[in-house]
Amino acid sequence: MKKFLILFFVVFTFKLSAQAQWVKINSPTTNVLRKIVFTDSLNGWACGLNGTIIHTSDGGENWFVQNTNTTNPIVDIFFLNNQTGWALEWELNNPPFGTYILKTTNGGANWISEFFPIELEFFRTIFFMDENFGLIGERKTFFTTDSGFTWNLSQRDSDQVANFPFYQIKMLNEQSGFACGGVLDNAGIIWKTTDGGRNWKTNAISPDEIFEIFIFDSLNILALSGDPEYRYSVGLIKSYDGGESWNYDELPIYAVCFGIDFRNDLEGWSAAGFKFLFTFDGGNTWNETEVPDSSAVYDIVFVNDIKGYACGQDGSLFKYVPDPNFVDDKTLKSDFTFQLFQNYPNPFNPSTKISWKSSVASRQTIKLFDIWGREVETIVDGYYDAGFHSTLYIVNSALPSGVYFYQLRADSFVQTKKMVLIR
Structure with missing residues (x-):
């Protein structure tokens, strides 16, 4: 089943990209x-x-x-x-x-x-x-x-x-x-x-x-x-x-x-x-x-x-x-006020780069959650100008392997992406 899902994902992704x-x-x-x-x-x-x-x-x-x-x-x-x-x-x-x-x-x-x-x-x-x-x-x-x-x-x-x-x-x-x-x-x-x-x-x-x-x-x-x-x-x-x-x-x-x-x-x-x-x-x-x-x-x-x-x-x-x-x-046809990018590398250990883009200055936070939706820690919290931003996230040594979610909040904008930690 796992092999089928991987194959389906690769074929589906290629099909989508090939239409571009x-x-x-x-x-x-x-x-x-x-x-x-x-x-x-x-x-x-x-x-x-x-x-x-x-x-x-x-x-x-x-x-x-x-x-x-x-x-x-x-x-x-x-x-x-x-x-x-x-x-x-x-x-x-x-x-x-x-x-x-x-x-x-x-x-x-x-x-x-x-x-x-x-x-x-x-x-x-x-x-x-x-x-x-x-x-x-x-x-x-x-x-x-x-x-x-x-x-x-x-x-x-x-x-x-x-x-x-x-x-x-x-x-x-x-x-x-x-x-x-x-x-x-x-x-x-x-x-x-x-x-x-x-x-x-x-x-x-x-x-x-x-x-x-x-x-x-x-x-x-x-x-x-x-x-x-x-x-x-x-x-x-x-x-x-x-x-x-x-x-x-x-x-x-x-x-x-x-x-x-x-x-x-x-x-x-x-x-x-x-x-x-x-x-x-x-x-x-x-x-x-x-x-x-x-x-x-x-x-x-x-x-x-x-x-x-x-x-x-x-x-x-x-x-x-x-x-x-x-x-x-x-x-x-829409223009994004904010955008959260996929972390790289992913999966990762012990660090990964998280990037985001904003077209207006505001207070911006990125928080980490576990698979149950419980808040783990705050990665970013501050006032940022418009532009491209990135931060190197170094994982806490006590954090176990698994799937986590990082979420950008800025004004009324909320976007969440998944990351995988491998020990």
Whole structure:
């Protein structure tokens, strides 16, 4: 009976996921879009060529072009919240040549441009942990602790490929984070910092660049690499120990994986040029499907379990549509004020990561209950701003193995999920 239930669950889950699709939606531009970000279920931005930044404030239903006062390419965009964001503009035509940092404090209604103080530095990635602490990188990496008024040079180790270009920086907290990048036909690299980006340790992993990494938690990281010349297949890159060691396997797929994001703990997607790659088992195995209208996609983001967006060639925008048998039309059209995610790993021992998202600031609590509904302990209790939050739950040594439930309460919102403790 147990084997039948497991088989039924796997088949049923695959059937539901297989019904999902990407559909093309209206875009206000025909310029190539290379990056897309969302801060909550309503607000998102995408950037690309000819100074293009577009914005949605209604969950992707409508997009509008923002005024950046430039026709130069915008290669990256990052938003800390609905109001504060940064973008990177490359000046290639008129001196001084290099990177302009665009900043907004009103959601992109106005962008202020400032030239990075060193010429001929063409940065590809920018990341801010808060309004003061930020990082910027390509072949060199700089950090700021004063909101970009001054920038300090970071150091990389002595590895011969250490100064290959960064394509993306992601920080877990003010001390720990990762970067990925590399050079075609030379090496795909993941760097790690444990001191807030002051120093970076180099790990050369694949034969080609790594454009984006996905961080499940402080221990589990995943990336995909690919060769635009199709001489090497896609590389599946994983770490289970926080980036101290890496596993590399080749997938039977030929593509270039530009962007990657996960809809939930099991289902993930990669924007891979003229293909979408997808996994239904947490990234262990991957398959491919064509992009609608034969477009090319360069970045992808999931806002929550039912909302995902991708951007790409000729200003193309795509929306993820889950299986209609799994999510009804009313749910599809609604916007979640709060959302509780499945803990990871699950089952677990002795710790697991619990994450949740809120679009408004409020007091938020997460409590643990046993299978009989009795309260065991309070995991989270405090006032949280809008945004994504997570906590590492370390189980009490006296708590026995079994099924437990953790419940998020915020305002009138209540959501409960199951976790399994294995001793």
